[in-house]
Amino acid sequence: MRDETESNDSASPRPESSSPHAVRYxxxxxxxxxxxxxxxxxxxxxxxxxxxxxxxxxxxxxxxxVIDQVAATGAGIILGNTYHLALRPGAEVVSQLGGLHxxxxxxxxxxxxxxGFQVFSLAxxxxxxxxxxxxxxxxDGARLSLTPEESIAIQEQLGSDIAMQLDHVIALPAERPAxxxxxxxxxxxxxxxxxxxxxxxxxxFAIVQGGLDPELRQESAExxxxxxxxxxAIGGLSVGEPPAExxxxxxxxxxxxxxxxxxxxxxxxxxxxxxxxxxxxxxxFDCVMPTRNGRNALAFTDEGPVRLRNECHxxxxxxxxxxxxxxxxxxxxxxxxxLFMAGEMLGPVxxxxxxxxxxxxxxxxxxxxxxxxxxAEYRQQKLAGWQSGG
Amino acid sequence: MRDETESNDSASPRPESSSPHAVRYxxxxxxxxxxxxxxxxxxxxxxxxxxxxxxxxxxxxxxxxVIDQVAATGAGIILGNTYHLALRPGAEVVSQLGGLHxxxxxxxxxxxxxxGFQVFSLAxxxxxxxxxxxxxxxxDGARLSLTPEESIAIQEQLGSDIAMQLDHVIALPAERPAxxxxxxxxxxxxxxxxxxxxxxxxxxFAIVQGGLDPELRQESAExxxxxxxxxxAIGGLSVGEPPAExxxxxxxxxxxxxxxxxxxxxxxxxxxxxxxxxxxxxxxFDCVMPTRNGRNALAFTDEGPVRLRNECHxxxxxxxxxxxxxxxxxxxxxxxxxLFMAGEMLGPVxxxxxxxxxxxxxxxxxxxxxxxxxxAEYRQQKLAGWQSGG
Numbered sequence: 085m086r087d088e089t090e091s092n093d094s095a096s097p098r099p100e101s102s103s104p105h106a107v108r109y110x111x112x113x114x115x116x117x118x119x120x121x122x123x124x125x126x127x128x129x130x131x132x133x134x135x136x137x138x139x140x141x142x143x144x145x146x147x148x149x150v151i152d153q154v155a156a157t158g159a160g161i162i163l164g165n166t167y168h169l170a171l172r173p174g175a176e177v178v179s180q181l182g183g184l185h186x187x188x189x190x191x192x193x194x195x196x197x198x199x200g201f202q203v204f205s206l207a208x209x210x211x212x213x214x215x216x217x218x219x220x221x222x223x224d225g226a227r228l229s230l231t232p233e234e235s236i237a238i239q240e241q242l243g244s245d246i247a248m249q250l251d252h253v254i255a256l257p258a259e260r261p262a263x264x265x266x267x268x269x270x271x272x273x274x275x276x277x278x279x280x281x282x283x284x285x286x287x288x289f290a291i292v293q294g295g296l297d298p299e300l301r302q303e304s305a306e307x308x309x310x311x312x313x314x315x316x317a318i319g320g321l322s323v324g325e326p327p328a329e330x331x332x333x334x335x336x337x338x339x340x341x342x343x344x345x346x347x348x349x350x351x352x353x354x355x356x357x358x359x360x361x362x363x364x365x366x367x368x369f370d371c372v373m374p375t376r377n378g379r380n381a382l383a384f385t386d387e388g389p390v391r392l393r394n395e396c397h398x399x400x401x402x403x404x405x406x407x408x409x410x411x412x413x414x415x416x417x418x419x420x421x422x423l424f425m426a427g428e429m430l431g432p433v434x435x436x437x438x439x440x441x442x443x444x445x446x447x448x449x450x451x452x453x454x455x456x457x458x459x460a461e462y463r464q465q466k467l468a469g470w471q472s473g474g
Numbered sequence: 475m476r477d478e479t480e481s482n483d484s485a486s487p488r489p490e491s492s493s494p495h496a497v498r499y500x501x502x503x504x505x506x507x508x509x510x511x512x513x514x515x516x517x518x519x520x521x522x523x524x525x526x527x528x529x530x531x532x533x534x535x536x537x538x539x540v541i542d543q544v545a546a547t548g549a550g551i552i553l554g555n556t557y558h559l560a561l562r563p564g565a566e567v568v569s570q571l572g573g574l575h576x577x578x579x580x581x582x583x584x585x586x587x588x589x590g591f592q593v594f595s596l597a598x599x600x601x602x603x604x605x606x607x608x609x610x611x612x613x614d615g616a617r618l619s620l621t622p623e624e625s626i627a628i629q630e631q632l633g634s635d636i637a638m639q640l641d642h643v644i645a646l647p648a649e650r651p652a653x654x655x656x657x658x659x660x661x662x663x664x665x666x667x668x669x670x671x672x673x674x675x676x677x678x679f680a681i682v683q684g685g686l687d688p689e690l691r692q693e694s695a696e697x698x699x700x701x702x703x704x705x706x707a708i709g710g711l712s713v714g715e716p717p718a719e720x721x722x723x724x725x726x727x728x729x730x731x732x733x734x735x736x737x738x739x740x741x742x743x744x745x746x747x748x749x750x751x752x753x754x755x756x757x758x759f760d761c762v763m764p765t766r767n768g769r770n771a772l773a774f775t776d777e778g779p780v781r782l783r784n785e786c787h788x789x790x791x792x793x794x795x796x797x798x799x800x801x802x803x804x805x806x807x808x809x810x811x812x813l814f815m816a817g818e819m820l821g822p823v824x825x826x827x828x829x830x831x832x833x834x835x836x837x838x839x840x841x842x843x844x845x846x847x848x849x850a851e852y853r854q855q856k857l858a859g860w861q862s863g864g
Contacts, residue, residue, distance in 0.1 A: 144812065148819040150543070150801045150827075173788070173812045180789045181808045189804055398563070399570045411540045414579055418571045422534065422563045429538040429819060437540075 105314035107193075107246055107287035109134070109346040109367070116457040119338060119365035120450070125161070125346055127193040127245040128285045129185070132160035134346060134367040135450055137358065137443040138195060140375065143168045144178070144188040146440070147375050148433045151189040157410070157437060158444030161193040161245075163370045166238055167202030167230075171221050175241040183243030195289075195370075196244035198235045198277075201319075201351065204253040212252055214269065232276035240283045249277040251291040251319055263295040270319075271307045278311060287314035289348060295320060296329050298336040305340035316341045317348040318366070322357070331360050338365035355384055355446055356470060359463050362450050374439030379432040381424040383412075384442040386469045390417070392435070397421040404438055408445070412438035495704035497583075497636055497677035499524070499736040499757070506847040509728060509755035510840065515551070515736055517583040517635040518675045519575070522550035524736060524757040525840055527748065527833040528585060530765065533558045534568070534578040536830070537765050538823040541579040547800070547827060548834030551583040553760045556628055556638075557592030557620075561611050565631040573633030585679075585760075586634035588625045588667075591709075591741070594643040602642055604659065622666040630673045639667040641681040641709055653685040660709075661697045668701060677704035679738060685710060686719050688726040695730035706731045707738040708756070712747070721750050728755035745774055745836055746860060749853050752840050764829030769822040771814040773802075774832040776859045780807070782825070787811040794828055798835070802828035 103109070106128055113122040125132040139146045139154055142165045146154045154162065164184050169175060181187045184194055200217070203210055207219035207228075216231030232250040239247035251270040254262060274290045281288055290313040294300030308316060318337055321330045334349065341347055348368035349361050358369050374384065381392040383404050390397075390404060400417040412420060412434035423431030446466070453462035493499070496518055503512045515522040529536045529544055532555045536544045544552065554574050559565060571577050574584055590607070593600055597609035597618075606621030622640040629637035641660040644652060664680045671678055680703040684690030698706060708727055711720045724739065731737055738758035739751050748759050764774065771782040773794050780787075780794060790807040802810060802824035813821030836856070843852035 143816050143818060144809065145818050145820045148538075148823060150820070150823065151804075152801065153540070172816050173808075177789055177808065177812070181791055181806050187806070187809050187812075189809075399567055401571055411542065414541075416571050416577070418563075418567065419534065419577050419579075422567070422577075426533050426562050428533060428535050429822070430535045430540070432819070433538060433540065433823070 103314060103344060104312075105287040106285050107314045109315065109344060111343055113455060115454045115459040117460045118363050118463075120362050120454045120459040121365055121367060122451055122454040123346070123367060125193070125368075127161075129191065129193045129245055130160075132193060133451055135358075135362045135447050136160055136368055137447050138163045138368065138370040139440050140165070140370055140372045141188060141190070142372075143172060144184060146436070147379065148429070148436055149440075153411075153437055154190070154440070155192075157440040158448060159192075159440065161195060162188075162190055164188070164194055164196045164242060164244060165199070165202060166196045166235065166242065167199035167206065169196075169242060170199060170238050171223055175238045179241040179243070183241075185243060193245040195246040196239045196242055196248065197350075198248040198250040198291075199230050199238070200235070200250045201253050203230055204255075212269075214272075216250070232273040233280040236277050236280040236288070240281070240286060243283075243286070245286060246315065247277075247281070247286050247288050248317065249274040249288055249290050249313075251293055253293075253320060254295075256295055256320070256323055256325060258295065260295075260297060260300075263293075263297060264300055267293040267295075267300050267304045271304060271311075274308055274313070275311055278313070289313055289315035289317050289346075291317045291319040291350070292337055292341075293320050296325060296333050298333070301333060301337045302340050305337055309340070309342055313345070315346040315348060315368075317350050319350045321349065322352045327357065327360070330357070331364065334361055334364045334366060355443070356467060358443070358446060359450070359466050362454075363459065363463055374443050375436045378435035378437075378439040381431065381435065383420075383435055384439050386466070387472055388470045392417065392421045392431075393424055394421075405442075408438065408441060410438045410441040493704060493734060494702075495677040496675050497704045499705065499734060501733055503845060505844045505849040507850045508753050508853075510752050510844045510849040511755055511757060512841055512844040513736070513757060515583070515758075517551075519581065519583045519635055520550075522583060523841055525748075525752045525837050526550055526758055527837050528553045528758065528760040529830050530555070530760055530762050531578060531580070532762075533562060534574060536826070537769065538819070538826055539830075543801075543827055544580070544830070545582075547830040548838060549582075549830065551585060552578075552580055554578070554584055554586045554632060554634060555589075555592060556586045556625065556632065557589035557596065559586075559632060560589065560628050561613050565628045569631040569633070573631075575633060583635040585636040586629045586632050586638065587740075588638040588640040589620050589628070590625070590640045591643050593620055594645075602659075604662075606640070622663040623670040626667050626670040626678070630671070630676060633673075633676070635676060636705065637667075637671070637676050637678050638707065639664040639678055639680050639703075641683055643683075643710060644685075646685055646710070646713055646715060648685065650685075650687060650690075653683075653687060654690055657683040657685075657690050657694045661694065661701075664698055664703070665701055668703070679703055679705035679707050679736075681707040681709040681740070682727055682731075683710050686715060686723050688723070691723060691727045692730050695727055699730070699732055703735070705736040705738060705758075707740050709740045711739065712742045717747065717750070720747070721754065724751055724754045724756060745833070746857060748833070748836060749840070749856050752844075753849065753853050764833050765826045768825035768827075768829040771821065771825065773810075773825055774829050776856070777862055778860045782807065782811045782821075783814055784811075795832075798828065798831060800828045800831040
């Protein structure tokens, strides 16, 4: 593990990261009163201020949004799903059409997951061996396999800037030996991914596993850090465990991760989860929640979620949020409700945009607060606001 | 009927229209070799160069498009459906939320139809008397009525710039007496609409009826022109008759319409229909075709329609049209096909944008050609292009 050389002085110049990877992290400042970090992720396709939230563009599209609309929400990096893209249209097709950037029209950085979590959650008849995963496509039942080497090969065809290692995801709760076994297998797979990588313009993030067990999490982190990855993800959380357990697991993991590498909490989460995880030193997030909830007429606001199908919004002339610059907030709540009641596609589109904008503004506010050593206050203020309405 | 004072000299200054209405038309130039007209529609909410195509925003939304995207296609005026809006959310709700402009976020001119055509085509158990239409809502079966006075009252609540008279639409083919009867009733209803109108910032367009019968069309036009409306629509076409019969009906109608009033062909149509109708002196169009076909993976291009689900587009890196500035044309055909094959909402959104952009560019090209007395040539060139591919 690397030396921790954190400083609370955001003004002092900081030497570039010592990372040999194409994707690098520079820590600018850690909040004086908590573990929240302000930094910059540098990639071959531009820089992203951290902490940040990555909108999920499952099959090369953030559902319903023209790519300029995604950029206008404030997103700096988006995520693509390897499993989905490999099944449809196929990595070969994406590659022939110029890779995922040209395909989707997103010229900024892209992170692709490994496909492991989707195999675990979507595929049928999944069988895990030391070699990899065997399973059936959830679309057409085709018999497929995904090994660490295949996952990296697919992600190289997609041409993302950040590839995720294939990891062994297991359902919780589980027995400790099973969790340890999957964690150790994930470490071995991380090394195989590293060995398989060929593209110099793509960096791999490793994934810390170990369930809710602090010792296993520590062991996973230490073994992976020894292998020296461009970044480290915390995986296997937000799968049904109580929030407090997720937060404590983050808390026991981040101290074992190097300060000069980005930390990515996979598949998380609600606004409060992001706020709590940033507090504990996490830099990156992804989740379908803003878009999926948006499609279901639920809008995130500083006063808690607003359910737009409710009758009370029928002739409400107010926007969702007075100070939100998004196109949904140029309309009345009454109009947005009408779109959902009439089954109009524009409802899901506008609410997806609003929710993504909400998440980006939440992270922008976090960055500002960290720079001023006020993150703990920012956290309290946001949590109080969400509890007030809702 | 007014004197025809057309001139082919586009450079000579032309006096303002003598229309007493809030919505006025100024003819700038008639093509030297055909009846195609270049003009300007002036409304309380801005000017629109004619000929133009009006995107259909049925219930206060052009399906799937954020209102800025509608503007970016080049649209100058949009259409709202009175029948749909009256049923859901209700004209009272739209009015409470500031009228259709504030509701939909479109600050330019809006034309609303009368609801008559939708009663004819969508409602159940329709009964027409001299008083008006009685019918059942297609949404919840509620027993409703629509008289000329009610139609205008609803359109005044919606607050559109142009209201359409309620007309008596009948299915074709029909016996001549039935067509004549509906035509004469429509004239009486036009007068009742005129009498009922209260808003000075809203103008009414009358609707010429008379089936495919030249004499009835002439009589309808002459009677309506005598009543002096802000504009004249040609209704009851594009309901299944052969294109040649539609074109000849337009041809026998437009000579009986005043040159200083706009002419609107309702519910039309395919690109070739627009081109043929402009050739015969029509100024305004509306149709769901660009958006409905777009949602069904059909794109309009200068080489004819492209069906994007076809296998041949799978790895095609070309855009739909090289010179099209729309966001769909920043992607490959392969990507657009993928969106439809994966059932992604962005497919319908992007193709709706492309098709609306195509229609607006078609009309912009028409205006340019008319100004140069080259419209007949433009027409030939477009028709030849559509026949070449397809």
